[in-house]
Amino acid sequence: MAVRYIQTCRLPTPFGVFDMHGFEEPDTGKEHVALTLGDLDSDEPMLARTHSECLTGDALYSMRCDCGYQLEEALRSIAREGRGILMYLRQEGRGIGLLNKIRAYHLQDQGADTVEANERLGFAADLRDYSMCKDMLQHLGIKSLRLMTNNPRKVKALSSYGIAIAERVPLHVGRNPHNEHYLDTKQSKLGHWLETHQDDDPEV
Numbered sequence: 683m684a685v686r687y688i689q690t691c692r693l694p695t696p697f698g699v700f701d702m703h704g705f706e707e708p709d710t711g712k713e714h715v716a717l718t719l720g721d722l723d724s725d726e727p728m729l730a731r732t733h734s735e736c737l738t739g740d741a742l743y744s745m746r747c748d749c750g751y752q753l754e755e756a757l758r759s760i761a762r763e764g765r766g767i768l769m770y771l772r773q774e775g776r777g778i779g780l781l782n783k784i785r786a787y788h789l790q791d792q793g794a795d796t797v798e799a800n801e802r803l804g805f806a807a808d809l810r811d812y813s814m815c816k817d818m819l820q821h822l823g824i825k826s827l828r829l830m831t832n833n834p835r836k837v838k839a840l841s842s843y844g845i846a847i848a849e850r851v852p853l854h855v856g857r858n859p860h861n862e863h864y865l866d867t868k869q870s871k872l873g874h875w876l877e878t879h880q881d882d883d884p885e886v
């Protein structure tokens with residue numbers, strides 16, 4: 683989905699003072715943001731995270747998933763490096779929206795896994811589209827990424843838009859008794875790279 687740039691402001695966080703850039707999808711009115719830190723002009727590949735909205739994990743401390751932990755670790759890593767970008771994409775519940783995610787969680791409470799729950803509700807396992815990232819990066823003049831993700835579909839999707847991914851950086855945090863089954867299903871059904879040893883990662 684195409685987006686247009688709206689405005690930039692400072693965003694002080696416990697990790698560092700970021701710049702927050704706002705973008706809008708003219709067709710849907712959906713709002714996305716990019717947080718950046720450090721020099722955007724250098725052509726050196728930039729540490730980056732594309733993070734899909736998860737209200738429960740990112741803001742409400744849910745332990746059902748790994749989202750909140752990954753968000754915090756990504757911001758921490760960018761701050762540690764002094765340079766990077768986090769694109770926060772408003773595609774809650776892998777694109778099905780918050781209320782459908784609650785419906786999916788209800789089915790999971792009764793034994794379905796994360797993929798089966800989506801399918802029972804009539805959705806594909808993952809409805810996300812990352813095409814807005816291309817416009818956001820182009821607007822900010824960022825050419826090449828060191829992408830923090832365990833998700834092969836993300837890497838493929840971004841590459842297919844012509845975004846250069848110089849490196850895939852694993853982001854393994856937040857495993858706990860409440861999300862163990864969810865993470866195992868991500869690995870077995872969605873193909874996430876969640877093994878401890880990533881050295882022989884064939885895709886990147």
Ligand SMILES: Nc1nc2c(ncn2[C@@H]2O[C@H](COP(=O)(O)OP(=O)(O)OP(=O)(O)O)[C@@H](O)[C@H]2O)c(=O)[nH]1
Nearest residue numbers: 733734735736747773774775776786796831832833
């Ligand atoms: N439908 C559905 N969505 C979920 C569930 N658990 C988490 N999500 C959503 O999954 C998305 C997770 O996105 P990301 O943080 O980008 O993570 P990812 O695609 O798994 O890949 P990584 O980059 O490896 O973290 C968010 O939009 C969450 O709201 C679930 O059980 N069902």
Ligand SMILES: [Zn+2]
Nearest residue numbers: 736739747749
């Ligand atoms: Zn989550």
